[in-house]
Amino acid sequence: MTERTIIDATESNFQREVIEESHERPVVVDLWAPWCGPCRVLGPMLERLAEEHAGRFLLAKVNVDENPALARVFQVRGIPAVHAVRGGKVVDSFTGALPEIQVRAWLASILPGPEVDLLDRAAALEKEGKREEAKESLERVLEIQPRNGDAHFRLARILAAEGKVDEAERHLDLILPDDASRLEKEISALRLKLSGDGLEEAERRARENPDDLEAKLALGKALAAEEQYDRALEVFLDVLRASPRVGPGEKAREAMVEVFGAIGARSELADRYRSLMAAELYK
Numbered sequence: 612m613t614e615r616t617i618i619d620a621t622e623s624n625f626q627r628e629v630i631e632e633s634h635e636r637p638v639v640v641d642l643w644a645p646w647c648g649p650c651r652v653l654g655p656m657l658e659r660l661a662e663e664h665a666g667r668f669l670l671a672k673v674n675v676d677e678n679p680a681l682a683r684v685f686q687v688r689g690i691p692a693v694h695a696v697r698g699g700k701v702v703d704s705f706t707g708a709l710p711e712i713q714v715r716a717w718l719a720s721i722l723p724g725p726e727v728d729l730l731d732r733a734a735a736l737e738k739e740g741k742r743e744e745a746k747e748s749l750e751r752v753l754e755i756q757p758r759n760g761d762a763h764f765r766l767a768r769i770l771a772a773e774g775k776v777d778e779a780e781r782h783l784d785l786i787l788p789d790d791a792s793r794l795e796k797e798i799s800a801l802r803l804k805l806s807g808d809g810l811e812e813a814e815r816r817a818r819e820n821p822d823d824l825e826a827k828l829a830l831g832k833a834l835a836a837e838e839q840y841d842r843a844l845e846v847f848l849d850v851l852r853a854s855p856r857v858g859p860g861e862k863a864r865e866a867m868v869e870v871f872g873a874i875g876a877r878s879e880l881a882d883r884y885r886s887l888m889a890a891e892l893y894k
Contacts, residue, residue, distance in 0.1 A: 614666025617658055620673045622680050629671050633696040637668040637721055642685060642692040644676050649708035650691045656711055657693070660718060667722055695721040726752045730761055742769050760790025768801060776805050799872030803835040803843075806866075810837050824850050824859035831866060840874050844884045851891050864888065 620628050620640065629638050641657050643650035654672070661670035675682040675690060685694060688706070695703045695717075703721050729752045736745035746769055752762040763782040770779035783798060791798060813833035816826045831846035847863040847870070854860035867888055871881040 615669060616661040616664070616666055617670045617672065620671035620678075620681070622678050625673075625678075625681060628669075629696055630699050632669055633699055636666070637723070638671050638696045639668050639718075639721075640671045640673060640685070640694045640696060642673045642675050642682060642687055642690055642694075644674060644690055646676075647690050653691045653693070653708040653714075656714060660711075660714065664718070664722070668718070697721070724755065726755050726759060726762075729755075730759075730765075733762075733765060737765065737769060742773065745769060758785065758787050760786045760794060764790075764794055764797060764801075771801060771805055779805055795872050796875060799869050800838070803832065803866075803869055803873055806832045806836070806869075809833065824854055828859055828862055828866070831863070835866070835870055835873070840870050841880060844870055844880070848884065848887055848891070851888060855891055864892070 614636075618628055629640060632638055639657065639661070641654060643654055657670055661668065673681050675687060685692060685701075690706075691708060692706045693704060694701045703717070705717060709717070729748045733745045733748035733752070736742075736748065746766060749762045749766045749769075752759050753766075756762070763786050767779040767782040770776075770782065779801070783802065786794065786798065810833040813826075813830040817823070817830040820826045827846055827850050831843045831850070834840075834843035834846060844867060847867045850863035851860045851867070854863075856864075867884060871878075871885065874881055
């Protein structure tokens with residue numbers, strides 16, 4: 612389906628056509644009026660540029676005479692007034708009929724760069740099982756943006772699937788704090804997968820060595836890698852009880868915190884085991 616390029620936005624459809632759409636692509640809101648001379652210069656230029664960009668952004672035209680509430684929302688002091696909306700928020704604006712070269716430069720500053728298309732392509736290739744091609748696209752993203760958190764995480768995920776644990780860990784370590792916070796659950800789950808051995812082998816070792824805390828730790832990590840988080844937390848808690856605050860117990864505490872990140876720090880399961888962990892650490 613061809614992306615729409617130009618719409619008339621009104622007070623009744625603004626939430627759907629502008630705010631919700633801005634989570635998918637940038638929306639350029641052009642506030643204008645029929646009696647405004649500069650609007651008759653800028654409006655057709657914006658429409659031509661919208662068609663030229665073929666859906667990379669949506670141009671939403673707002674007649675301020677017919678939609679005074681929207682004019683108040685944007686605190687219009689003069690028209691034409693143009694606002695770029697991304698993720699439901701205004702990210703940049705200008706007022707007046709700028710020359711085309713300046714309007715083009717402004718559009719370039721608010722439109723997604725080539726890394727967005729490369730990330731989309733990598734996601735499609737990974738879904739199709741074309742890992743090498745997906746990795747190539749992600750590596751190209753990192754040539755453009757060396758600290759792109761999404762690219763590092765997706766590369767780590769592919770490398771983990773290939774059994775390249777050290778390389779995967781290296782990419783996870785390169786994710787900056789803001790991206791790490793946004794991707795906390797995904798990163799924690801992947802780190803648990805990277806740290807776990809095969810579940811069958813871990814269960815055998817723990818069964819044959821019931822007093823071996825390292826074997827229990829390995830079992831907990833293997834369970835977490837298989838997303839059996841409740842069983843993993845119970846195993847880690849047993850290790851913590853046997854060796855609080857030192858050695859295997861400290862490793863168990865760290866592993867429990869990693870699981871909390873994977874399941875959601877405020878989930879019911881995390882809350883329950885956080886309380887049990889605290890009780891062991893501070894009794």
